Amino acid sequence: MWREQTTYRVTRVSAFDQLKPQTFDGSGKDAMRDFRSPPERLSDMKRFIFVGFEKSCYNMAKFDSDPERRMAVILEQDPSVQLWMKPGPNQFRIYDEDNAPYQPDFVVETRTEKLIIETKRASEMTNAQVIRKADAAALWCHIANRANGDGAGIKQWSYLLVPETAVLPNATVGGLMATHTRLVDADLLSRYSLQDESQFSSNEIA
Numbered sequence: 001m002w003r004e005q006t007t008y009r010v011t012r013v014s015a016f017d018q019l020k021p022q023t024f025d026g027s028g029k030d031a032m033r034d035f036r037s038p039p040e041r042l043s044d045m046k047r048f049i050f051v052g053f054e055k056s057c058y059n060m061a062k063f064d065s066d067p068e069r070r071m072a073v074i075l076e077q078d079p080s081v082q083l084w085m086k087p088g089p090n091q092f093r094i095y096d097e098d099n100a101p102y103q104p105d106f107v108v109e110t111r112t113e114k115l116i117i118e119t120k121r122a123s124e125m126t127n128a129q130v131i132r133k134a135d136a137a138a139l140w141c142h143i144a145n146r147a148n149g150d151g152a153g154i155k156q157w158s159y160l161l162v163p164e165t166a167v168l169p170n171a172t173v174g175g176l177m178a179t180h181t182r183l184v185d186a187d188l189l190s191r192y193s194l195q196d197e198s199q200f201s202s203n204e205i206a
Contacts, residue, residue: 022058022088024049035061035072042066057085067119067164068105075108078173084108092116096136097191104137110173114157116141117176122163134161134182139192142184 033039035050042065050061050069055076063069063086075084087107094102106117116137124130141157148154162180 019057019085020088020091022060024060024062035069035076038066038069045069055081055084057083061086064105065119065121065164067121067167070167070169071106071117071119071162073169074167074171074173074176075106078110080110080112080173082109082111092140094133094136094140096132098132100133102133102136108173109155112155113177114155115160115173115177116157117160117162119162119164119167122165125161125163130161134159135188135191138182138184139188 031047031049033048033050034052036052039045039048045063045066048062050063050072051059053059053061053072053076056072061072063072068086072084075081085107086105087103089103090101092102092104092107094104096102104116104118106115106119108115108117118134118137120127120130138159141159144157148156158177159182160176160180161182162176166176166180
């Protein structure tokens with residue numbers, strides 16, 4: 001008896017992990033900046049350390065782009081959001097089809113949901129690498145939900161791939177979920193050989 005399928009991959013992870021300290025280089029002139037205030041030149045975004053958060057798990061953050069900063073503003077002002085963070089390396093063990101690690105932009109907990117949110121330029125929404133990572137993150141959420149069950153009080157995970165054009169001052173997390181949640185279909189499950197989801201125990205997340 002043999003199988004030719006070689007894409008099986010199961011990673012055991014603990015149910016929770018301690019948040020590890022994040023360190024930033026703040027040696028530059030005027031490096032600290034309120035997150036509501038964008039740099040005069042957006043090309044300087046990565047130079048700044050942003051502060052002033054009330055709901056973030058960390059009191060400082062760095063952003064790769066202005067849409068990321070604007071997303072933080074949305075998360076801070078949305079009354080449904082309880083906590084959010086920009087995860088550091090290895091805080092979420094998500095790997096794409098090529099086994100490349102994926103570090104999402106935001107992890108968010110609302111009153112009713114747990115979310116992984118990625119912001120991208122509109123021109124990158126159909127990029128093959130972006131799609132590959134989005135599929136991996138959506139699948140991670142799907143399997144996490146299967147492992148956690150659907151009992152009372154269990155918050156379900158969802159993955160949102162959000163174009164920069166949707167990161168607007170009047171946007172809400174609920175509105176973004178309604179439009180930009182990435183769902184798992186049969187094709188994605190088959191590509192990862194997960195047609196039979198009963199193979200996962202409560203401690204296994206692929």
